[in-house]
Amino acid sequence: MPSSDASATPGLFSRLSTMADNLVKVTTTKAAIGQTPRQAIWTLNKATLFRYTPVVKAEERHPIPLLLVFALMNKSAILDLRPGNSFVEFLLQKGYDVYLLDWGTPGPEDAQTGLGDYALEYIPRAIRKLRSFSGSDQFNLLGWCIGAMLCTLYSSLRPNDGLKSLILLTAPLDFTEHDKISLAKMTEERFFDVDRVLQAFGNMPAGLIDYGAKMLKPVENFVGGYTRLFDNLDNTKVVDSWHAMNTWVSDAIPLAGAAYRQFIVDLYRNNKLVKGTLTIRGERVDLKQLRASLLNVIGEDDHITPPCQSDKLLDLVGSTDKEVLRLPGGHIGLMAGSGAYKVAWPRIDAWLSKRSA
Numbered sequence: 001m002p003s004s005d006a007s008a009t010p011g012l013f014s015r016l017s018t019m020a021d022n023l024v025k026v027t028t029t030k031a032a033i034g035q036t037p038r039q040a041i042w043t044l045n046k047a048t049l050f051r052y053t054p055v056v057k058a059e060e061r062h063p064i065p066l067l068l069v070f071a072l073m074n075k076s077a078i079l080d081l082r083p084g085n086s087f088v089e090f091l092l093q094k095g096y097d098v099y100l101l102d103w104g105t106p107g108p109e110d111a112q113t114g115l116g117d118y119a120l121e122y123i124p125r126a127i128r129k130l131r132s133f134s135g136s137d138q139f140n141l142l143g144w145c146i147g148a149m150l151c152t153l154y155s156s157l158r159p160n161d162g163l164k165s166l167i168l169l170t171a172p173l174d175f176t177e178h179d180k181i182s183l184a185k186m187t188e189e190r191f192f193d194v195d196r197v198l199q200a201f202g203n204m205p206a207g208l209i210d211y212g213a214k215m216l217k218p219v220e221n222f223v224g225g226y227t228r229l230f231d232n233l234d235n236t237k238v239v240d241s242w243h244a245m246n247t248w249v250s251d252a253i254p255l256a257g258a259a260y261r262q263f264i265v266d267l268y269r270n271n272k273l274v275k276g277t278l279t280i281r282g283e284r285v286d287l288k289q290l291r292a293s294l295l296n297v298i299g300e301d302d303h304i305t306p307p308c309q310s311d312k313l314l315d316l317v318g319s320t321d322k323e324v325l326r327l328p329g330g331h332i333g334l335m336a337g338s339g340a341y342k343v344a345w346p347r348i349d350a351w352l353s354k355r356s357a
Helices: 004-028 075-082 087-093 117-134 147-155 182-186 195-199 206-214 219-229 237-249 257-269 344-355
Strands: 038-044 048-054 066-069 098-102 139-144 163-169 293-299 322-327
Touching: 004 237, 038 257, 048 117, 066 147, 075 087, 075 098, 075 206, 087 117, 087 195, 087 237, 087 344, 098 206, 117 147, 117 257, 139 147, 147 163, 147 206, 147 257, 163 344, 182 206, 182 257, 219 237, 219 257, 293 344
Parallel strands: 066 098, 066 139, 139 163, 163 293, 293 322
Antiparallel strands: 038 048, 048 098
């Protein structure tokens, strides 16, 4: 009879072959992300408004279109990471008419682009195109991270544009509890000369933003992720998930200099939005003017935007229909982790579907 060692050899060779193939894949290629079919329907400078191809018959779709807005310093593909783990794909299957405002990549010529340009130029013009294209006078808006902050500015300054409901994901709005916000401590004036950095680079380099964020959890970001990869190198499903996320994380973009300076000085250091002293293009941002239905989604384990940065928001806005949704998960894992389709997405859909008719 053959020995147990001999009978195990084919299985061992197969496992080693899988591990080798996966290692080559993650070290020599980028994963295919952002694959859901879409068409560009409007552009302005680097920004593009996309409409995703519906998968549900017109008569079965929600009549109120939904616009997605992500952050400025990462690509929006995180909303459509890969088939089977795509928030966009999920929304389409639930019958939403989905649009995305993609900011593109700023160049040196965009260094003077500020928060006012994004909140009062790009977003309103994209929305006018969305309304014209969809034929709907009303729309819903979902912002994530800095995208949530920009949506908050827009919704407070232009409350009569037809916005029906607003969903904010991990929104960095309130900097009152400074000591609980690691990035706020990291960018204090005594540690960080924002003007000198921008004088040298024009825009805030992607590499510096990425390094700063990773240093909040250095062991996890520089060691832990790769340890998990190697522990699961024989599991192609796990490897493909890691590969997609790593491709997205490694493809950060710079942040326009003027907007970055406003973000650090006006918000992180001086908390002007919550204090009611923030002005954008000469207009004071009054959160009480934000009157749309509001869902404020907080990641309980978020170390980039801790819960304290938005957990008092409902007391500050003028909305009467408002709700806070606290969910387990971090800044990205909350919406793009392997369990998002079981927890965050259905909860958001349950709230949004009632306000999309």
